[in-house]
Amino acid sequence: MFKNYFLVAYRNLIRHKGFSFLNIAGLALGLTACLLIGLFVHDELQFDKFVPQGDQIYRIYSERTKTETPETLAPVPPMYATTMKQEFPEVEQTTRILMESSVDLLEVGDKKIYVENGLIADSTFFEIFPLDFKYGSAAHALDAPMSMVLAEDVAKSFFGDENPVGKQIKMNKTSFVVKGVLQNNLSKFHLKVNSVIPLSAAQLPKERMKKWGWHQFFTYVKLRPGTDAQQTQAKLRSYVAEKVNPTLPEDDKVTDLSFLQPLHEVHLYSANFKYDSSVKGNITYVKALGFIAAFILLIAGFNFVNLSTAKSMQRAKEVGIRKTIGASREQLMLQFLSETVLLTLVSVVLATVLTALLLPSLNTFTGKTMTFDLLTNPGLLGVLVLLTVVVGLVAGFYPALVLSSFQPVKVLKSAVVTDSVFGRVQWLRHGLIVVQFALSVFLIVCALVVFRQVSYLHNKDLGFNRDQIMFFPMRGDNMNKHYDTFKNELQQVPGVASASIGYGFPGDQVAGDGIIVPTNGEDKEKGVTQLMVDYDYLKTLGLQLVTGRDFSQEMKTDKDQAFIINETAVKELGFGTPDKALGQTLKWKVWNNKNPDSLKIGKVIGVVKDFHYKSLYDKLEPAVLQIFPGAYWKVAVKLKADNIGSSVEGVKQVWAKFSPESPIEYKFLDNNFDQMYKAEDKLKSLLWIFTGIAIFVGCLGLFGLATYAAERRKKEIGIRKVLGASVGSIVSLLSKEFLVLVLIAAVIAFPAAWLAMSRWLQDFAYRIDMPLWAFLAAGLTAAAVAFLTVGYQAVRAATMNPVNNLRAQ
């Protein structure tokens, strides 16, 4: 029986090549998109799943409630871990990682390499995260203060393939002993690890470790099995309120809210966390992609249903014959279902091949190392089989129902099956087209809005000039000690317009700290961004003064008694207008470990126009600029527009004079900024690609339907032509029906797209207005695509010789 079914299916496939192509190509393409997205989404969801007992592990983070808009901070003060370990019996273990973003100089013999992502962690790190060791073992690896565990790649570049355990390695000139080497299998770990040293090696002052306000540690706790994390969270909050705060001076009381974040959510649910150095995904984008995958599969599936029911006219006679001979309805349904499953199978096989071919590109694009190996992953094979059966059955069910319902008496009598038989499937076909186009229009609108916002992000006037600015961190004692001569020499290089050394350059990290404003005889501390600058900062970045003056070397007091603030600070600090701000007194607790209470007192000497030193996700914050050589860590060099190449060479030569032992690692500031929107750039590209696929697949279906519509109305067209209808009028007759559907689709899609995009834009502090033209463009695009697809068939039908059409009846 099935042999007969497949035989007929196969011959049908071969005989109606064009139709089969449309059907299979559409589905295969849709499935490919789905598989690729599925792989990506699956990969994102796998983060930290390899950690044993990961469901007992939580990261502590806190929310600042003092600020106007709540800020979520990934690092928390050191005392959280200490307290929880000591006071909370349900806490099995804790570990802390010091937040610091420096690049470490590693040395073995003559070999020197700068390595990022060096962790400084509690020695319990490997108890919470039992990572696989290639050499050595996790137990006691961090017990001794000068211990180091290396990532496999780092170990390899120093020691080759030999086991380095027990060997010496220097980190920033301090000697360590290699205690272990990690396996190179951490692609799904939310922490980037190149080396781990114990916290004891950092020799942090004991007093500091007792702070409740020093947000400097990524803190993890492992709860005992069966513990309710919500209760522990509540307990932690009330502990802080009842036991800790009463012991603290008024100014230092903890007002932050602490949270326990499940380990498995760290990767995807921390998009808006500040000072978070973990590998971040974005659940919004993962969900959006999931929806798009579902959309595309839906569109492809609808094609299938549409094309199959449209084609059923040709199968009607066969159904009549089979029924006359004695086939039951069930047998016929089974036959047609096995046909769709067969077609789906072909599509799935094609999609599998396409996916395997395209995966390397996706890997490059996403920076992942996803695999699509059916032999080593039986689960994947299961998914494919399931996909075949489910898509085949779901897509095939309705056509099978329609086909098997034909009455032989009706379908055998007339040579051509008329529309009346199909009357009831008409609305469904139209409904499906509407849904398909609604999804396409929705995607087009989203793609356009995202495109606009992303180019806005890249091109918005940021209030400073970011072009041709070389940017690099200072390195080595010599350079740090002689920063002024270093800067002087940089400025001597022909092609260098100016140079500035400091901490707090746009696109790089900035420090948040308090500033004290004396008001009505009372000192009030406000949170601001502290930009540690020198005398050439404004000039190098091209910042504009609104009023007052720039720092000047001539003025001896500028170093220790002067501040420049931005416009936002004028408002937030309560000065009213820039001019009123001039001359106001500010006080700052100097960054000084030895004397934490020393105050720098100075006057506001200038106000700069607001400029965006952070990404446009963040609202402008009040910023205070001051001369502070204690934080001269980064260098920005403004180059003249021409001969950039030789200017860069010149800068490199100066660098080599001051820090010959290490290579310069420079970036350009505008690249730095563009980096901030990497996720959005990728979203944009992905949206374009998948919108394209969705439209294309939808068009395949529309093309097929138009073909059959033209076929169906051959006689009508013939009669109309005999009666004198022009080609144009017939083309419009055939196209109108589809254009109306597109219109309905647009009406459905617009509000949905508006909602979705408004919500997306909300995340940006600086955003475009919802572009109305995007909606118009999306509607017109869909209409144009539909018209071109249908028009081709319409013109063909309209230019046919009417005599042939009439005779065929």
Next chain:
Amino acid sequence: MIKIENLEKIYRTEEVQTKALNNVSLTVNEGEFVAIMGPSGCGKSTLLNILGLLDEPDGGNFSFAGTEVAKAAERRRAELRKKHIGFVFQSFNLIEELTVFENVELPLIYLGVGAAERKEKVAKVLEKMQIMHRRNHFPQQLSGGQQQRVAVARAVVNSPSLILADEPTGNLDSSNGNEVMELLTELNEAGTTIIMVTHSEHDARYAHRVIRLLDGQVVLEHAHV
């Protein structure tokens, strides 16, 4: 074998009601060869469809091989159809994606006959219809006469007790037409009951009995001698 009494069939469209069959009563005995004649639209095809259990009457009784089937469910009718009735159409109605052999084999598949037995039966009937040499051809590669022989072969392959033929020679030239009529006569002589709708007085002469319909009513019944 077939006994119908006061059979009625009404076609309704939104505005018009047409009585396709009006109080038709008829008996066909086993082994008979009956021709139904009448002008276009007189209801003969409707009658044939009801007799072939493809369509339901709106009123009256219909007993087929001793059982009442006027209101039988589609499942039951399909069952009776595939066991007892063979159909031959004017337009042959072969499935174009299947070869001659596969077309003839189809009823046996639906009856659940085993592969070896199917092969044997199909070969036998194709031999008899002298179309064996064309067994691997597709319908569109055959002449009209050959196609109709295949259709007859398919109708008789499961040895039905009744064959319903709807203008079996309508699309054939006279020599091919005669050939088909000879085939039907042979089958009838071997014991198969045959009911045939035809326009052709010539074809009707092969039948034992002619029933003439006009406007849904039997107007004349006469036997050929």
